[in-house]
Amino acid sequence: DAKTTxxxxxxCAEGRAANLPCNHSTISGNEYVYWYRQIHSQGPQYIIxxxxxxxxxxxxxxxxxxDRKSSTLILxxxxxxDTAVYYCIVRVAGSNFGNEKLTFGTGTRLTIxx
Amino acid sequence: xxxxxxxxxxxxxxxxxKLTVTCSQNMNHEYMSWxxxxxxxxxRQIYYSMNVEVTxxxxxxxxxxxxxxxxxxxxxxxxxxxxxxxxxxxxxSSLSSxxxxxxxxxxxxxxxxxxx
Numbered sequence: 001d002a003k004t005t006x007x008x009x010x011x012c013a014e015g016r017a018a019n020l021p022c023n024h025s026t027i028s029g030n031e032y033v034y035w036y037r038q039i040h041s042q043g044p045q046y047i048i049x050x051x052x053x054x055x056x057x058x059x060x061x062x063x064x065x066x067d068r069k070s071s072t073l074i075l076x077x078x079x080x081x082d083t084a085v086y087y088c089i090v091r092v093a094g095s096n097f098g099n100e101k102l103t104f105g106t107g108t109r110l111t112i113x114x
Numbered sequence: 115x116x117x118x119x120x121x122x123x124x125x126x127x128x129x130x131x132k133l134t135v136t137c138s139q140n141m142n143h144e145y146m147s148w149x150x151x152x153x154x155x156x157x158r159q160i161y162y163s164m165n166v167e168v169t170x171x172x173x174x175x176x177x178x179x180x181x182x183x184x185x186x187x188x189x190x191x192x193x194x195x196x197x198x199x200x201x202x203x204x205x206x207s208s209l210s211s212x213x214x215x216x217x218x219x220x221x222x223x224x225x226x227x228x229x230x
Contacts, residue, residue, distance in 0.1 A: 042224065043223050106154065106155075106156050107156070
């Protein structure tokens with residue numbers, strides 16, 4: 001299973017772009033990169049996902065390197081409400097057909113500073 | 115509003131007293147799953163279900179049971195709770211269990227369980 005590595009914590013000034021890195025050097029060709037975030041102890045919230053190309057939605061942008069071994073989540077104009085733990089996840093399939101294991105690591109704690 | 119609803123939000127119980135945490139989704143999702151979250155360990159999958167009457171073990175199934183009699187409901191049952199099951203629990207659902215369709219997971223707001 002491809003695993004991900006993220007820095008444990010980051011700070012970002014309010015109004016600036018927050019860039020959260022993730023390494024997934026063992027990712028295989030058909031595995032997607034997903035980003036979720038968890039505010040305090042609420043349920044994780046889906047942000048964005050991608051396979052090869054860069055992706056953008058109303059919440060964020062996802063930049064995936066050409067070799068797919070790393071990616072960066074960009075929150076273009078961070079607000080205080082973006083303070084959360086951000087999880088980078090590679091979606092894997094197990095040995096049984098349809099075995100859906102979604103392994104969350106410990107993520108990056110992003111703090112937006114006023 | 116599309117959502118995953120868990121109940122109760124908070125639960126304190128004693129060792130050995132059977133309990134059920136309910137989970138319901140209104141999005142007609144095929145796939146549902148239970149996770150527990152503990153400090154320093156991230157989210158770990160307990161059980162999952164690919165569709166009605168189809169369930170399977172995740173990474174930490176010991177001490178838990180589930181059932182999927184209807185598409186919308188996926189209750190988590192602790193037949194004889196123990197203190198090491200004190201945790202924050204999340205239910206999640208997804209449109210499809212086929213990982214290649216890249217459908218994201220939608221999570222409930224969690225159930226904080228304390229077993230004394």
